[in-house]
Amino acid sequence: MPERLACSLGAKVRHAFALLGSVSWLLGQCAQSGLRLSREQLRVVWEITRTQIRFTALDALPLCVLTALLLGGITLLQVFGQLSAFGAERHISQILAQLVIRELGPLMVGILVISRSGTAMATEMASRKLSGELDALYVNGVDPIQYLLVPRLLGGVISVFALVIVFDTVALLGGFLVAWLRLPISFTFFLGALGEAIGRQELTATFLKCLVFGTTIPLVCTSFGLRVKRSTTEIPQAVTKASVVSLAVLLLSGAILSVLIYA
Amino acid sequence: MPEPLLALEAVTLLAPEGRTVFHRLDWKLARGARFHAKGGAGGGCTALLRLCAGIAEPDGGRVVLDGVPLKAGVPHPFLQRGLLGWVPSDGGLAVNLSLLQNVALPLRFAQNHGRAAAERTALDWLEQAGLGCQAHQRPAVPGNRESWVASLVRAAAKGSRLWLVDRPAGGLDADCIQAAERILGQAAQDPDVTILLVGGAWMSSLGLELTIGNGRVFSGREP
Numbered sequence: 001m002p003e004r005l006a007c008s009l010g011a012k013v014r015h016a017f018a019l020l021g022s023v024s025w026l027l028g029q030c031a032q033s034g035l036r037l038s039r040e041q042l043r044v045v046w047e048i049t050r051t052q053i054r055f056t057a058l059d060a061l062p063l064c065v066l067t068a069l070l071l072g073g074i075t076l077l078q079v080f081g082q083l084s085a086f087g088a089e090r091h092i093s094q095i096l097a098q099l100v101i102r103e104l105g106p107l108m109v110g111i112l113v114i115s116r117s118g119t120a121m122a123t124e125m126a127s128r129k130l131s132g133e134l135d136a137l138y139v140n141g142v143d144p145i146q147y148l149l150v151p152r153l154l155g156g157v158i159s160v161f162a163l164v165i166v167f168d169t170v171a172l173l174g175g176f177l178v179a180w181l182r183l184p185i186s187f188t189f190f191l192g193a194l195g196e197a198i199g200r201q202e203l204t205a206t207f208l209k210c211l212v213f214g215t216t217i218p219l220v221c222t223s224f225g226l227r228v229k230r231s232t233t234e235i236p237q238a239v240t241k242a243s244v245v246s247l248a249v250l251l252l253s254g255a256i257l258s259v260l261i262y263a
Numbered sequence: 264m265p266e267p268l269l270a271l272e273a274v275t276l277l278a279p280e281g282r283t284v285f286h287r288l289d290w291k292l293a294r295g296a297r298f299h300a301k302g303g304a305g306g307g308c309t310a311l312l313r314l315c316a317g318i319a320e321p322d323g324g325r326v327v328l329d330g331v332p333l334k335a336g337v338p339h340p341f342l343q344r345g346l347l348g349w350v351p352s353d354g355g356l357a358v359n360l361s362l363l364q365n366v367a368l369p370l371r372f373a374q375n376h377g378r379a380a381a382e383r384t385a386l387d388w389l390e391q392a393g394l395g396c397q398a399h400q401r402p403a404v405p406g407n408r409e410s411w412v413a414s415l416v417r418a419a420a421k422g423s424r425l426w427l428v429d430r431p432a433g434g435l436d437a438d439c440i441q442a443a444e445r446i447l448g449q450a451a452q453d454p455d456v457t458i459l460l461v462g463g464a465w466m467s468s469l470g471l472e473l474t475i476g477n478g479r480v481f482s483g484r485e486p
Contacts, residue, residue, distance in 0.1 A: 038375055039375075040371050040372070040375045040376070040377065040378075041371075041372055041375075043371075043378065044368070044371055044372055128357075131353070131358070132351055132353065132355055133355060133356075133357055133358070135316075135318045135349075135351075135355070136349055136351060136355030136356070136357075136414075137357070138318075138342065139316045139317065139318060139342055139347055139349040140342075140345060140347070140348075140349055140368075140369045140373070140417065140421070141342055141343055141344060141345030141346075141347075141369045141372060141373025141374070141421070142368060142369055142372045142373060143338070143343075143372075146372075147372065230279070
């Protein structure tokens, strides 16, 4: 009993470090394998990356636009209520811009990508592993890291960038529409205020968050998918773990980046 | 004596449940050898193929392919050049690619053929195997037998020097047997090609009989 208790001490921390190790190893392998790609291999990888972008970004556009529009409008309504109490409605576009660009945009896009594509990646990798497809690829001269992981990583980064740009734009437009219904502001004034609100810090934060989220989501999800061993019953468990852990990583890394940049 | 293409040196392999499949097995496969392996269920035929391909890692000893030991996670030059034709019982094709793309993929990835050239070669081979009209279908549509034959086609199209062929799941019909005989017969015309085939009484004329069982591998029938 005491031995079991001693073994369980720090188990969660050990698991967290093991996960960090396996994700870092995958990232290193992807970078190494990516640099070794020949011209024809690059063409193959690009074809799969395009498919990945279509699935992760293009197919997610309707959901992304709807979420952004509603979120932009609702956020503005809430902020407007608070600001009007102090007679500071003029600052509404600046606050909206900072809120959406700094935090909401990358975070919501990250959640969308995890729920749509991250889970799909984990399921796909797990099924491919259990069916022996990964072994068959490797033995037939196709490196599974180059063929499967590198395109998902590239596709993830490009898609998150693209979706964040769309999300931010639509959320700000949605916010403007609500503001326009309540306040006598023109689109030119709104754009001018946005220009003042968006500085180098906001752009750096967006860029870094897109890069980190676009890299970690595919890596964490594929890493969990590749951990299945024998049974198909492991697939749903792997998918659940992949989505929960990548969400935790997303929130944690987002918070760390925000503190580092704005504190 | 020429160096064997494949050598198992004191290989021990345990099944997942802990049973010993092979214990300190020494076995060599000469270049150009052709074996037609037989063994009961659980006798280790598929395990031997998986060891030879580097998919199963031995619990003891080592497997040396073309003079280089196979190690998990370490790229092997023989495999990287696409010289191993791996045909598992379910075909091992990518389910999201058509038969044509499955056959063309190793040509493009391992042997740097352009897309058009790789797909032309793949289509030629699929037509020879009678799968030309199903070339643009995914493996699930034609079925298991055809997927297995397409996997043979993949091995042939990339000019494999070592063929490791497992028995097809669920057996083959007359058309598929004919196609498989044609492809394997064509490969066997090259004296440098080495073939290890499990099951498939229809290919018994291919080479020597190999019996696998009780953790041992015998040329000919078990003494």
